[in-house]
Amino acid sequence: MNIITCVAPVNIAVIKYWGKRDEKLLLPLNDSISATLSVQQMHAKTTVMASPGFKEDKLWLNGKEETVHNQRLQNCLQEIRRRAKQNEDDKVNGVSNWYAHICSENNFPTAAGLASSAAGYACLVYALAQLYNVTGDISGIARQGSGSACRSLYGGFVRWHQGSACDGSDSIATQLAPHSHWPEMRILVLVVSDKRKKVSSSSGMQNSVKTSELLKYRVSHCVPKRTEAIIKAIISKDFDTFADITMKDSNQFHAVCLDTFPPNVYMNDTSHAIVNLIHAYNSASGKTKVAYTFDAGPNACLYLLEHEVPKLVSVICQIFPPENEGVQYLQGIPVEKQAVSQEFIASIGMEPQQRGLLKYLIHTEVGPGPQILSEPHHHLLTEAGLPKVLV
């Protein structure tokens, strides 16, 4: 088998990764923790193929050929091949000496700003590891493609250890708990309309390390305490503490971005209106029912338990009405309709916003790690090693 197709999940951090101590090896300044989302709703899909007939490595992303001479891609390819060569099997077959064709796509809009590179690199490294029979931890390889990609190699709740070794060998991901541990956990992604230019998270975090004094304190004093506390909350399924830390860490990450010079602003007025809604919703509920978290973009990821989903979705649809009735506003896992009392809406105390501030909602859950798709029709490459679909 010289062709492999895999899917890999998106992960959403609850303790944020922001700041590298090594730009080349992508070693972080702090531990981070995430949940891995189900591949049913969102995933990267990658086909890799190796052949003695290929003249060079080639790459197609979302139907377009891209250069392979990209340092991060090269880091992954070289490291996978180095590991393959340690392999008895490879010494016989020499597959690691063959060039590879790589074809990858996301089933969600890249523009949605949903950490597509993490899923993409996790998928690439997982697929290459299968192709070249590389065993053992590969999260440290994915990390060299895109830092947080290492977390997408495991399902459930995952910790990326900052590590201390200079070569990065201990900066890897481990699973804290499988997705079956907390089966009630749900995630609602609110895709926010935005027209601004995006500052890439890579250059954004580089600038934060250079200029933010608050980052130093966050990394050395705040994150270690939070990491220990949220691990306990995950293990004991203590939603209150989990939600509290998740929201505070998201806010602190964006605070550090604002303390960067020039400031990096990823949240917009709609993002902040969502924050206000969630605080008002929790307060009207008399306890913490929902947590928000925002990555390097305006979209919100909400964590909540299954039984709360119908009510929250109903409230969101009232406060953030869709642009028009034609759009498929709620995507992903179907949600039962639930009428919410006017009293509850009134106690939230927030007027409906103008239409179309949100593009759509994706309802998903915590899921397992990358998976192999073994049926031939899943391959994105033909037998000749060319993309089945080009844009």
Add this chain to the structure above:
Amino acid sequence: MNIITCVAPVNIAVIKYWGKRDEKLLLPLNDSISATLSVQQMHAKTTVMASPGFKEDKLWLNGKEETVHNQRLQNCLQEIRRRAKQNEDDKVNGVSNWYAHICSENNFPTAAGLASSAAGYACLVYALAQLYNVTGDISGIARQGSGSACRSLYGGFVRWHQGSACDGSDSIATQLAPHSHWPEMRILVLVVSDKRKKVSSSSGMQNSVKTSELLKYRVSHCVPKRTEAIIKAIISKDFDTFADITMKDSNQFHAVCLDTFPPNVYMNDTSHAIVNLIHAYNSASGKTKVAYTFDAGPNACLYLLEHEVPKLVSVICQIFPPENEGVQYLQGIPVEKQAVSQEFIASIGMEPQQRGLLKYLIHTEVGPGPQILSEPHHHLLTEAGLPKVLV
């Protein structure tokens, strides 16, 4: 003379005050530094009158009667009267035993969110001190009305010392340099359209002290270094350093607000678009020509030197066009029209925003402290002690 009318200025901090160590005495967690704006463009105006015929203390704010049973107002009245009683002159006349009528107004919209309480309390305390012949430092009294009011009692560049005494006696304002020291300094206030509910700065900072871990670090590590550095920059008229620290401290203050739980968000998308414009303008100019700073609201205060005003105003009018041509968009000190090259505009690289994001601009300068208006027509109270104008 048992009637006094004064005007007092607004001040705009460049090192921000955020967080109290004593809620009752209004003692801050850190030193702060501001420039005092000219009373020509913006001021609070207050008439105070004392009479043996008055039956009680009375207060009118912007033409409406308000209660005097407000802790902060009482702090100021009681302290002024206590100090007056130490006075030989008062022992003879006993003016401090008479009730006072107080009438105050701002010449700028309170809704503009321009620290009206600082100018208001500075004006009140200055006028009462005149009326009751209180001499010596009165900034510590104004501080008990509204913390930053103490800075409005001096002109030019002012430092509010956090102090260390439990009774707050050393938490007073002192002048760093008079307004004549740096006569080229100009301030442009950009009044931003906003419909959100405002979190009062008083409860906002209380919540920051309670919940923000980053605030502790800001107060103990960042502010002391910045304070020393910006004082040097003011004394040596080093605009580059002054501007750099001003922007960083504004950003850090808003970062701490975001790190508060629930977060306090005072800047909106328009505020951040202004930040982007100023960074792009400085970068296109090849050096730092303008600094922004934001208080607990969405409005921007820009610091710049006189010679740069026509060019910056022209650029702002292009990037942030007024709602319609009818509005008087530029208020305050007149500005010469200046054509800006299309090359410069292009190098800023920012598209004109939708109309009406800014309500108007106020062009002003650094000015002296409170002043007495001695002509009778300036009084806001009639000889009978009632407001000349009621709303």
